[in-house]
Amino acid sequence: MRLDILHTLNAERAARRAVIVVTEQPGGAQRLVKAVDVASDPLCEQLQAQLRSGRSGMIESPLGRYFLTVHAPSPRLVITGAVHISQALAPVAGLAGYDVTIVDPRTAFASPERFPDVRVIAEWPQVALPPLAIDRYTAFVALTHDPKIDDDALTHALAHDCFYVGALGSRKTHARRVERLAAAGVSPTAIARIHAPIGLAIGAVSPAEIAIAILAEITLRLRLPADNGR
DSSP, rough: OOHHHHHHHHHHHHTTEEEEEEEEETTTOEEEEEEGGGGOOOOOHHHHHHHHOOEEEEETTTTTEEEEEEEOOOOOOEOOOSHHHHHHHHHHHHTOOOEEEOOSSTTSOTTTTTTTTTTOOOOOHHHHHHHHOTTTTTEEEEOSOOOHHHHHHHHHHHHOSSEEEEOOOOOHHHHEEEEEEEEHHHOHHTTTTEEEESSSSSSHHHHHHHHHHHHHHHHHHHHHOOGGGG
């Protein structure tokens, strides 16, 4: 690998930005494509598909044969609400490869005993979220049912381009949430990005089933084009 490509690759990875190294087959000529440049690249469709999969692989195109080496940040899941659904969601998300963090200022709920092997921050979102540096490779889920906690957290997540933002609650609950967020200055376009009621509509009832529905919807949003999801 050329030294200039290696330097750029390391810089992008350190900043949690995806890149793809395109290697011509045969011949071995290489170039690096940053995520922000994918849309204007001649191999746009193939690069986008490979980024969504998160996997490296060989492709055939009218322009030739290439090996695409994908360097994408590991996905993260940030949850506000150390609740029963979170107790089911955190371990299954960990099995799926997510780095999970739970934020809840209620110390009676946000305890290591209730969430072994999970990072738990017993602080208000205004304090806990900024140091996490959430980004477009972060899924955010609001589960407390408490506007004093969830509203500020949702505002923060929407402002930082999370690839998925979901909130627990009925349609009536979400309608009131929309009114509050709009009154706080959140744009209609941003509010429309919130998945609520949260999770795929699989008839989930128990906390474990709701957790599965949530993770399924997060996976759908991560792996498939936006127009294939809600």
